[in-house]
Amino acid sequence: MRDRSLCGALDKTALAEMARIGRRRTLAAGESLQFEGDDNILCANVLDGVLKLSSLTASGGAQTVGLLYPADFIGRPYADTVDHDITALTRAEVCIFPRAPFERMLAQNAALERQLLRRTLSELERSRRWLLFVGRKSAGARLAGLLIDIARRMAQTGCGTDFGIGQLIQLPLTRTEMADVAGLTIETVSRELGKLKDAGAIATEGRRGLRILKPTALQAIMDSE
Amino acid sequence: MRDRSLCGALDKTALAEMARIGRRRTLAAGESLQFEGDDNILCANVLDGVLKLSSLTASGGAQTVGLLYPADFIGRPYADTVDHDITALTRAEVCIFPRAPFERMLAQNAALERQLLRRTLSELERSRRWLLFVGRKSAGARLAGLLIDIARRMAQTGCGTDFGIGQLIQLPLTRTEMADVAGLTIETVSRELGKLKDAGAIATEGRRGLRILKPTALQAIMDSE
DNA sequence: CGCTCGATTGATCGCCGTCAAGGTACGTGG
């Protein structure tokens, strides 16, 4: 896993330095690493589990603006305050770096900085693609897109295999959390999941089990409108 | 302006190198610099004018995922293909760098790379904040937010002043383009602008003239729901 | 002055949010 994370860019001494300033922390599901508005004092790497990046709106509703999987980077170097809440969706493990020494490492290690730049660029791209979804697509399409994205990421994380047809996936999100990502309500999520089941595109197993039975059908729904 | 752009990070020899590989180009309003799916062969800096980053949906509708103002950076180093159309909204001037030599410069110039990293991080943050808007806010709130954002950016660009009450702003977007940014239809944009006028928050002058008469009222609408 | 494209205004419809009532998974304790 190390080679997919930031640390893939590092040589031996840099790795040692990284290990020196970092410390592991385990988060329980629902536990938050930081809140919007906090002083920005840390960066981190996700080692295990899934976390969300979210903001609260005035009316109490939440909008999740990103999901974080193993090997993803957390934090925003050079900023003074934190822009979003970061909360563990599942039990999660992260490797935390205090921001100041981390920035010092960045300054001294061009390879690390380049890696972070690449990562940030592709995160920006992800965010923009999702913006298109939320801005223009129907509830069904958004949900299909979310499921496909989750399935892909979980498969990568799990064991490097592509996600196979009918394989059981453990969803890292509750219905409420899926609604927060997609910009929908929990009721709509439930109904649209029902439709996807009726269409035979997916099957559910308990609250968090999911099987994708017809990837192409699901993709078609995602692309439609 | 140079000190707000990427080039602010450069020393004299680097600036000369940059000038050597870059070439200016003028775009007419509506002209595109690149299209989604193209080979990724260029990066650029916006010198003047406003451009949009957009994607087309299956049904022909467009979603604009970002606006680009003077000093903003265009392009995605390290990627093979282009993710979005880039189109000039107004007559615009850009400074184009072929991607390969630009990446070579990045590799040799840590300060330039750091500057680009900072820029990308804040662009990611902008994108996520807008995601929250599009995901959760009413049509009126989205439009108010868009107007405030445009006013701020245009004021910065224009002459460094904060945007004053009642000052005339030339909108760089048509109604259709505003709709594409906000994820609305042109009719809804028109109606919501009407409401904002009725409320005395703004005044319009011809198609593209805008005055913000009550910034606080506008901000309240933006924050509401 | 007239033409054309963009903007406005009106009428109607449908998706999805809201409110409300069960129903089901899953953990806890007997």
Add this chain to the structure above:
DNA sequence: CCACGTACCTTGACGGCGATCAATCGAGCG
């Protein structure tokens, strides 16, 4: 192992916001 309770999820009825369809208006240009 089963009963129970709670939190999560599903399902239904209804209403409103914004999309869609359609007609008119008006600005800006030749």
